[in-house]
Amino acid sequence: MDRSYRRLLGVLIICFGATAVCAEEITIYSGRSKSLVKALVKQMEKETGLTVKVRYGKSAAMAMTLREEGDRSPADVFWSQDAGALSALSNAGLLTKLPDDIVDSTPATLHPEKRDWVATSGRARVLAYSTKRVQEKDLPKSVFDLTDPKWKGRVGWAPANASFQAFVTGMRALHGDAKTRQWLVAMKANGAKTYPKNTPIIRALANGEIDLGLPNHYYLLRFKKSDSKFPVAQTSFAKGDPGNMLNVAGAAVLASSKKKAAAQKVIRFLLSAKAQQYFTSDTFEYPVSGDVIANPALVDVEVLLEKAAPVPFRKLGDLIGTLKMLRDVGLL
Amino acid sequence: MSARSMTALLIRRWPATLAGLVLLVGVGAPLLYLAYRAAGADGAELWSLVFRWRTAMLLGNTLLLMVGVLVTTSLVGVPYAWLTARASLRGRKIFTVLGILPLAIPGYILAFAMLGLGGDYGLAARTFGFDVWRPSGFTGSLFVLTLYTFPYIFLNVRSAMLRLDPALEEVARAHGQTRWGAFRRAALPQLRPAYLSGALLVVLHVIGDFGVVSLMRFETLSFAVYTQSSFDRNYAACLALLLTALSAVLLVLDLRLLRGRGHEALAHSGILKQRTVPLRRWKAPSYLFLLAVPFFGLVLPVTTILTWVFESDAIALADSEWKEALGNTLQLAAGAALLAPVLGVPLIHASVRGRGRFARLLERAPYLGYAIPPLAFGLAIVFLANHVLPPVVYQSFGLLLAAVTLRFLAEAVGPLRSALYRVPERLEEAARALGCGSWAVLRRVTTPLLWRGVVAAMAFVFLATVKELPLTLILSPTGFDTLATNVWSNTEEALFAEAAPNALAIIGVAGLFLAALTARGER
Incomplete structure (x- = not known):
């Protein structure tokens, strides 16, 4: 056996042998x-x-x-x-x-x-938008407005994300299954882009892939903390809109x-x-x-509570129903 | 062969039989359970989920991407092989190495580097002030998968080109063919087996890949299996079976295309030296091409990742994280590398020395784990471990190690086989005549002579495991993060800087092993 090979074998054995010790877990x-x-x-x-x-x-x-x-x-x-x-x-x-x-x-x-x-x-659901390509005055007032042709291909969401799913469950509780399904289908037809999680939505907003996004409130704040010029902002929809779910x-x-x-x-x-x-x-x-x-970067919780969609947390339990709906309309 | 003599053979060749059984059970049992699970689920609902337009769309997208990548990798890989094997160019060795090194960068890392680089708030835009295309969708997947998988075609075709007997082309020329005609009619047909085996690797990679397509947001079957594996496992099982069936069809197709062809191009007679072809006015474009490919596949992603590592406080952020993950990755890879020859040597030995159907069967066996799409394989194993096996097995390191070893056994076949061809059979016969049994012959005669091959095989398995993502993602024990799973979880959240040190460590380790293997191959 070559010496170099013997060495390689030794390295492999040492790599394998270096296991962790057990403790109260x-x-x-x-x-x-x-x-x-x-x-x-x-x-x-x-x-x-x-x-x-x-x-x-x-x-x-x-x-x-x-x-x-x-x-x-x-x-x-x-x-x-x-x-x-x-x-x-x-x-x-x-x-x-x-x-x-x-x-x-x-x-x-x-x-x-x-x-x-x-x-x-x-945490709260918010509407995040690109400050470069969307004027504040043009922002939609309701999550239902996102199916408007003027937002075609410009909205990003994350259907596999639990907070998004809770938002859908909330919308079902507020507006019924038929209207929710209709909205999901219309959004899909309007070219909503699917991301795996919330952070990629924020990234895609900055990079010009999309102009509006539906994330939780805290993801953007983390970007803003390290980069104050980050070209994305966020806001709420009108009072009581399902897009303003608290969770x-x-x-x-x-x-x-x-x-x-x-x-x-x-x-x-x-x-x-x-x-x-x-x-x-x-x-x-x-x-x-x-x-x-309190964290000064956060919107006051009273403001959030006032704008929030009126859905009690107890109504959010039908995850299975929401998953089924998302699957039926081809989002999962 | 009668049943009795078959049994006698199986007993006499017991190390191979045992290894074959381990493989068969290890790969077969989870798959059978997957099928059982898919069949046993709530029929009507599942039926309506599987047989709908969306499944056809997923299958269509998978096939589209597969064909697309096959075309582009051929367009890149074959010319690259020809230029480095046959053209009169300076630095052919360097370009060869540059063509191999992209293998050190797994697709999901390439994809994440490109995503972070492009876009109007990407690294390029912020550093140099100009927007670079941010790849996504079909074209994005095509671009990244091409850069990642073209080396399989390049390497196979190149080595076949070097083995070609130039006498054939000379004869064709003497019969009045043009240079191109001679190449096309005398050389190309002989390159076909090598091209086909490279192409098979490419398509298997494409249909098995979920990292690139997820990041590029292009919905293929693997993508759907990945998403569904966490929400509805019965549905995921169905999709995984569909994916496995697709891969089986491809394997059969590949075997059909190879049938009747010599598996090896004619050996070099050694009488004529291969002549290099002057390029003349094609010289500049050729250099440009040879430089462009590694630029996109190697330089761009590595620089991007390096920038993240050095510019941000990512090192401080992810410091302990990547070190711990490196340890875990090395442990897993070393384990698989040590186990693979234990299974591989008896199998390959029996297939090289044996004759007939049994030998051919053994030869194919290691490819079982390799051909099954890794997500489907992982999912099947999770099912089995959760419902059938004892609870200690579920989410255990041993299970992960076994799965990875079974999957990458195929990587060990090449080096083991070529090493075995160099061990004279007569030595073994002599040992047997002196009273050694199967195991003793293997242990005392064959293995010591095989040593070089075994080490090369280990290195290949090690390399593959370091880059492995899907199996580890599904099967890893709680808290056992590898470099690959760290890259993935950070990338999925678009935390590129945090992913960077982990990605760099993978590229570093894989690059080192590749360089060592290449240096050995060039000897």
Whole structure:
């Protein structure tokens, strides 16, 4: 055997042998993206003393995975970027009731009926637009106006994204299935461009691929933070429009978890002042509990509440119905 | 062959039989379960989902892209091969290496670099003040996939061109053919097998690819499988089966086209030296072409990624992230590289030494995992692990490792086979006559002589695993991020700067291995 080959073999064996050591572990399925929360997860490990393993994915997709896995799921905690995915799991009986002190640390309007999940931060749907190619006065007043021929091929959306899906569920609750389906079909016919997630929508707005987009409110703010000249802005539709849905990210303990106490520790941490401050300052979301120093880059929460679409979170549970509709019209 | 003698053969060749069984079960069982799952789902609803206009559209888009990429890769790959093999040009060696190196840049990385570069707020626009085309849709996918897959055609055709016996063309010339006529009628037909096997690799890559088409937002079957795998797995299973069927049709078609042709072009007689062809007024355009291809496929993406890495605070941002991922990637790749020869050597050995149908069957076996679109394979394995296998297997490193090894076993075949051809059969016969069993012969005689081939095979498997995305994405244990999955998750969120260090690490590792393999090949 050549010496160089022996060396290569040695390198391969060392590479393979370098495995990690085991510790007390808790597994989170996170529908929140890694880039947003990985720093917080590190803090979580420090504060709770647990080794936290996170599987990242899309919220609705994770909910479907959890349904598929059932009792065999390795997950202890589900952390979703929207209420719809959590409600769907709650309806399927896969979540376990949380202690009152956890649920009651958030405002009563955010409590789910079965008290088996809890909101961890708030967010809003917005209309984002290119400041180069769209005048503020020309902006549509309602999400229904986006089917107008003048926006043909100029709108971007993310049908696979859970927040978008929650928005569709909300629209169904407000305006009925027939009108929602009609809108989706008309949007598609009007050349709406599909992106995998919210951030690419913002990027595409800046790059001139599209002129209007339907993301959550905090993605643009992150771009603006590092680049104040970023040529995109955002606003709301007229008061009460379904395009102004409010939503929450939330967390729950899985019924199949064998480490429920540790899982609750994780959720308590997410509601702690430290985590809430992180959501406010670092990911530009709205806090749901405790005393938090407000982020000046955010629109005042009172303004949001006034403009919001009147859909209670409890009505967002029919994720399956929304997924079916999106599939039927060929968006998924 | 009678049943009894077949059984005797299987027992006598037990290492090969065992490896073959592992392959058959490892690849076959998940697929069968996938089919079972697709069939067992709520019939009427699924039926209406699968048999609708949209599925035809997805299939149409897949075929369109496949044919498109085949045409463009041929238009790029064949001239590139001819210029570096037969034209009288300076720097043919360098251009050859430049034509191979794009293999170090997986399609999804190329796509993400192009996306970040183009557009009126892209890297180019902000740095130099001019807009570069931001690729998307069909043309975007075509562009990126061509740059990524043309080396398969280029490499196959080039080596076949070098093996051609120039005597044939000389004879054609002597019979009054023009130079072009001689090339077309005497040389081209012999290049056909090499071209076809390159083309097969290209089309398999295209129908299996989901990274490029997702980023370019062009809806193909793989794209739909990827999206649906997270929302409706029964529907995804159906689409995955459709994709697998498509790949099977292509394989059969390829075998048909190859039938009756010599698998190898005629060996070089060594009597005549291949003459290089002067280019004259075509010289400048040729150089331009030879430079343009690696410029788009290599220089542009690498510079873009380097800019991100050095200009932004991406290193600080992603520091620990990419280092940990590098460790995971190396661990997985090394594991697959060590396992592959264990399965591969007995199989290839039996197929090279054996005769008849059994040998041919063994020869094809390693390609099983390779031909199945990776998303379909991954999905099938997840299904099986979640519902049938014991819970420890689900989301385990071992499962991922097994899947990757089964998929990339095919990469080990080439080097192992050519090494085996160089081991004299008589040595093995002598050992057998002295009382060694199958295993002992393999262990004590063949393997030591095979060593070079084994290491090359390992390097190929390693290289493929470093770039692998879909299987890892679906099967990786929780918290086990590789460079590829980091690139993907950051790119999907358009966080190009955060993806950059991970992408650079992949290109670095893959490039090193490719350079080492190329240097070895040039010897």
